[in-house]
Amino acid sequence: MAPTSSVLVQPVVSDRAATQPPIITSAKTLAESATLTSLPSDYSFTEDPYQPADPNDPQYTVPTIDFSLLTSSSPGHRSKIIQDLRKVCQEWGCFTVINHGVPESLMQAMVDAYFKFFNLTEEEKSNIETNHGADRAQMKYGTSYNVGSEKVRLWRDFIKMRVHPDFHTLNKPEGFSEVAMEYSKKTREVAAELIKAISESLGLDENYIHKALNLDRGVQFLLTNYYPPCPQPELAMGLSHHTDQCLITILADNDVSGLQVEHNGKWVSVTSVPKAFFVILADQMQILTNGKYKSVMHQARVNKEEERISIASLHGPSFDTLVSPSPELIEREGGAPIYRAINYREYVDLQQRCRMNLKAALDEIRI
Numbered sequence: 028m029a030p031t032s033s034v035l036v037q038p039v040v041s042d043r044a045a046t047q048p049p050i051i052t053s054a055k056t057l058a059e060s061a062t063l064t065s066l067p068s069d070y071s072f073t074e075d076p077y078q079p080a081d082p083n084d085p086q087y088t089v090p091t092i093d094f095s096l097l098t099s100s101s102p103g104h105r106s107k108i109i110q111d112l113r114k115v116c117q118e119w120g121c122f123t124v125i126n127h128g129v130p131e132s133l134m135q136a137m138v139d140a141y142f143k144f145f146n147l148t149e150e151e152k153s154n155i156e157t158n159h160g161a162d163r164a165q166m167k168y169g170t171s172y173n174v175g176s177e178k179v180r181l182w183r184d185f186i187k188m189r190v191h192p193d194f195h196t197l198n199k200p201e202g203f204s205e206v207a208m209e210y211s212k213k214t215r216e217v218a219a220e221l222i223k224a225i226s227e228s229l230g231l232d233e234n235y236i237h238k239a240l241n242l243d244r245g246v247q248f249l250l251t252n253y254y255p256p257c258p259q260p261e262l263a264m265g266l267s268h269h270t271d272q273c274l275i276t277i278l279a280d281n282d283v284s285g286l287q288v289e290h291n292g293k294w295v296s297v298t299s300v301p302k303a304f305f306v307i308l309a310d311q312m313q314i315l316t317n318g319k320y321k322s323v324m325h326q327a328r329v330n331k332e333e334e335r336i337s338i339a340s341l342h343g344p345s346f347d348t349l350v351s352p353s354p355e356l357i358e359r360e361g362g363a364p365i366y367r368a369i370n371y372r373e374y375v376d377l378q379q380r381c382r383m384n385l386k387a388a389l390d391e392i393r394i
């Protein structure tokens with residue numbers, strides 16, 4: 028039976044002016060409420076498509092890519108790592124990246140800045156001012172996807188902002204913008220290098236994906252999730268199962284684990300590796316490669332003791348790019364396109380509609 032709660036969840040404060048954004052009941056506020064002893068019933072999650080993998084079974088060991096070998100001056104190193112990348116992208120669609128060159132101090136400063144943001148009052152967070160005024164389309168603070176329409180809530184709060192090609196940022200907390208700008212730039216560089224290697228691993232020119240998807244004007248978001256400690260983590264969900272809509276996601280966290288990825292029909296729990304990034308291939312990669320490389324299904328679980336922050340740097344094509352399975356790849360590998368071409372902006376809208384119903388947007392464009 029679903030647990031009951033002594034906390035009344037009020038999603039919206041109704042006496043605010045219509046022009047003001049509503050103040051949400053964040054997962055953080057709920058978690059900090061003195062009367063909370065069990066999970067409120069509307070956070071109790073039953074929708075989980077896979078069973079956990081056996082952590083001692085070697086087939087479920089998450090792969091690692093040593094980034095420094097990609098930029099190594101030895102051609103032997105590079106071709107070996109590109110072969111590994113090909114296998115990992117086909118079989119897993121995700122991997123840990125070590126030795127990526129982004130300073131640990133910058134990663135820590137970004138995590139700290141986001142903690143400061145989530146520690147602002149609910150009123151301050153709901154009234155976030157950006158460097159572009161109240162342009163809320165580029166910036167969103169929230170909790171579940173859509174509190175009004177969802178049957179079950181997620182045990183997380185989030186802040187999402189677009190940082191490329193135009194840079195949107197928060198005016199609070201102090202110093203946030205400088206760190207976010209540098210962090211966005213550095214993760215973009217890591218993504219660009221990985222995308223080159225991925226192009227090569229497909230037997231294409233190293234600039235193929237960059238050009239085909241107009242990555243000079245590519246859309247990058249920073250989506251940061253805050254998962255408070257949860258009284259009954261086994262019943263709750265931090266972020267329900269999904270694939271990412273973009274091309275590639277570079278994920279960092281505060282060294283607290285919580286991510287699970289699907290592999291061979293089981294959930295594999297990813298152990299957070301200090302200083303490393305975790306890379307997730309996303310839907311545009313699966314479309315472009317005609318299903319050869321995998322947009323991996325993943326979700327985030329929560330725990331009882333520790334708060335967790337994950338920072339997802341989402342790298343996608345420019346909004347006006349028409350993405351389709353690569354004709355060059357299909358010519359080489361044979362077969363027919365399995366996805367119809369779709370404009371990236373249209374895909375983002377489609378994915379948002381599908382996500383509310385826990386459906387996969389990729390299935391909607393399958394021929």
Ligand SMILES: O=C(O)CCC(=O)C(=O)O
Nearest residue numbers: 250252285286327337339
């Ligand atoms: O919290 C995590 O580890 C995963 C975050 C995620 O999947 C996302 O923000 O899309």
Ligand SMILES: [Fe+2]
Nearest residue numbers: 269270271325
């Ligand atoms: Fe994700």
